[in-house]
Amino acid sequence: MSVTNSFVDMLVKQARTILNTMKDLKWVAGKKGSNRGALIERFTANSHSFNVYTYANEDVKQYTEVQLFKENIILFSKEFDVARFDFDGEVNVDRVQTIYEQVLNSYNEMVISLGFDKEVVNVKNF
Numbered sequence: 001m002s003v004t005n006s007f008v009d010m011l012v013k014q015a016r017t018i019l020n021t022m023k024d025l026k027w028v029a030g031k032k033g034s035n036r037g038a039l040i041e042r043f044t045a046n047s048h049s050f051n052v053y054t055y056a057n058e059d060v061k062q063y064t065e066v067q068l069f070k071e072n073i074i075l076f077s078k079e080f081d082v083a084r085f086d087f088d089g090e091v092n093v094d095r096v097q098t099i100y101e102q103v104l105n106s107y108n109e110m111v112i113s114l115g116f117d118k119e120v121v122n123v124k125n126f
Helices: 005-028 034-056 058-062 064-078 093-113
Strands: none
Touching (some): 005 034, 005 058, 034 058, 058 064
């Protein structure tokens, strides 16, 4: 199975959606309440959709950069485990920031490896 540009375009767009949700989630990481919970749900749904795309194409699934991006997404997600079931759960905001930057870097590496250099984000300003 080969990778078509339209498929990779969808994959990259879904990855970008994850980044946008992560940015929102990063800003509310230290806040408690149901708004943060709703963002966690949205992030989880977007991450699931990305995973579905990666399993839909064996070639994409094999990219080391795609796997690294997925691993970093999981790390970011785990920081919110405490808040998934307890709206008042304490999230380590410093750790969220550190992993957020790792995710952005791995996203950039992934889109470059997939030939979508124009989708690179500025890690310091995103």
